[in-house]
Amino acid sequence: MTSLTWTGPALDRARLRRLLQEYGVYAALAVLFAVAVGLDTNFVEMSNIRVQLYQVAPTLLVALGMALVIGTEGIDLSVGAVIALAASVVPLYLGYGLLPALLVSLLLGAASGAVGGAMVAFARIQPIVATLSLMIGVRGLAELINGNSAKPVTESAILDLGSRSLVGIPEMAWIAAVCALLTGFLVRRTTFGRQLVAIGDNRQASRLSGLPVRRVLVTVYVISGVLSALAGLLIVGHGAEADPANQGLNMELNAITAVVVGGTPLTGGRVRVLGTVAGALFMQLITAVLTQHNVHTSYTQIVEAAIICFAVYASQERGTR
């Protein structure tokens, strides 16, 4: 848990609400899992679990960066486009080997984040506008680099990244898990992490306390860009193609959903890393369960919408306490 709040003795109802906000997402995940298994015992089979993990890993990576950005009272809409950009350069640089291709992708992700962060921190453009323009521009750039059509990727090195397993768990999932641990550590234990949370909670007070507000903001967007690029690489590895026109579409929305369902308030000042992991898993599983029981996609979307509304409602009540 990355929660720093102190839960003291309070009125029962207020306390119940607190508990719901703090642990609701874990409880919901557990209940959902139990229901899924109850409906169909095949759900716990390793093959199914592996499929779910393959799908959730990129979303989780993006959501981790998103959680940091949202912690500073910002939002990053450019993540899906960054995925496309990272994917688009893979076929171009794979010829030089796996490492150069990875590095170029991640660097481009960082550069995109730096541009977004600079717009927010120095030009003081609202995050939603800054990253919206970036989202449009970066996807255009990706299509320019790669062309409109999907390019197949056949290098085994990168395909391994998307398909190999370690101890029965996909490498992708390991990577996402390690990143989640690092993010949690970053938020809780490092100077940067604490400054990030303080800036999100009260920017003016942080500035007056001499915190490097601009540097922290730019760094946060850079981290989000790098994590998105990493997600893009995994997507290319798993799908064996680079398709800048379609890859990463709606990813920003999935990531925001995971963060919000995980209990991180959009008003900033709090980053719940474990909650974000649970949120991403929850959204993945609910879609999977509904799909596996042949519920039409339209209904699935409506259910997802209802969940998001409820999550936002629950997290809002913090403020009106």
Add this chain to the structure above:
Amino acid sequence: MVQQDLDPRSDSVLEVSGVHKSFAGVHALRDVGFALRPAEVHALIGENGAGKSTLIKVMTGVYRPDRGTVRLDGRDRDFRNPLEAQAAGISTIYQEVNLVPLMSVARNLYLGREPRRFGLVDVGRMNRQATQTLGRYGVDVDVTRPLRTLGLGAQQMVALARAVQVDARVVIMDEPTSSLEPREVETLFSVIRRLKEQGIAVVYVSHRLDELYAICDRVTVMRDGAVVHTGDIADLERLRLISLMLGREMSTVRDKGTTAFDAGGHERRTERPVLSAQNLTVRHRIRDVSLDIHAGEVVGLGGLLGAGRSETAKAIVGALGTESGSVEIEGRPMRRRSPAASIRAGVVMLAEDRKAEGIIPNLSVRENISLAALPRLSRAGLVNRAKQDEVVRFFMERLRIKASGPDQKVSDLSGGNQQKVLLARWMCLNPKVLLLDEPTRGIDVGAKAEVQAIIDELARDGLGVLLISSDLEELIEGSDRVVVLKDGHVVGDLVGQDVSEEGLLDAFATAPAVSPDAPAPDPDADPDAASETASDSAASTSAAPGTPDSPDDPAGTPQAPAQDPAAAPVKENHA
């Protein structure tokens, strides 16, 4: 609206009597009476929380009084909303212009009342009329331009023209000059005089005493939700006005011992000041403010509301952009000023607004205390928990911060304990200079005494302290010397025996012959009006008795207490 008998005795256009208003059990207005005669400019004055705004809101229909009546033209009125008050002839002009910035000037002027032809807006006629109308207010602009391209002063003038056009009987101006240039203030004044000629009554709210004496006929002073004085402004000396406003009789014997400050005072440690600010100027806020702080002394910064005290502190640490000026710390000039750079140089500021600029509400006491010191408590970017805990524990004990523990959320603490947390945040940086902006405001008596004792102790430990306080007692007993600000200028530097209530009130009341913000006579204004201003301000100057013999006054004349060298020549214009 029930038809009422006209009251023949009433010569007031707007009369408020016996008004009570409370919010959640707290009295904002208690038995307030206020009468506005036709064709008068009536000053409404009081410190923060005196009830001015509430009274205005009652008069303009924003609030409805719990008890009491509002009479317009001798008839009881019960405005249910601002629109009704406006329709009845009460217009209000707020500090911020509330018009539509992207629409044209003419459109704004005629919004909702556009001249029409064949059911369509007659744009030509509207623009012609708008140009004429605004010309009368000294605003000569292309009325087809969007409003936001105008200067703030011109925008305010448009708002004023609009307000008066709606057949206003009463115009209420809430700090209309706070963002105006001197020339624009003079235009505003000539407009106010024209309103007077038309028989319109004006309620003028401002903290700038010079303006009140220059333009107002009568004055109502409020304090703690009640009216404490109403009368002709010419009969009220500045000093008396201020003591009414602050609620202190000038003759009050100083009551030693109600604050926790040691009566002994402190000694300067060195000749060279630890902090020296020169000629700080912030647009519209402060001008040429200079002050020195020596190690081991508490320098008070006094002044009334709006004098520029907080702005001075913020300008020193670089939280507010300055147009000019410099800050030296231990003789070394600071090149780029920013809060972070100031903190590195050892100058820290406890901000006035604890909630907006102080605490990080969702973080714990531990993190709030160590926030500014985080880089010093870290190695390789990782927070050293042991060191952090040690510092936090030390300061929680030393300042006796009452919390369930270092992990308690800071927003759950009382105001006094939050203030101690913020003090700890700065103290753990080992600063050389501490700027304290209202350190004891809004905290309980016990915590107040504790904070005062801490300030004393810090000065004795060799820190240079700047103490801003609206609490005169605190300022007098806590400070070794007091620099007095007025309208953004230094008007006095009180030392030794002069650090007293009389000395301070005298300094507050000084009528600076001319400050750059004060209106200079407009050559275009009609001669009557000009001479009126001149006689007004001359009267007010002579009305202020016993201007302080401030040691730094180069002129040395009691009539020219302002230290602005430019003061003399312009003053002759007035005289």
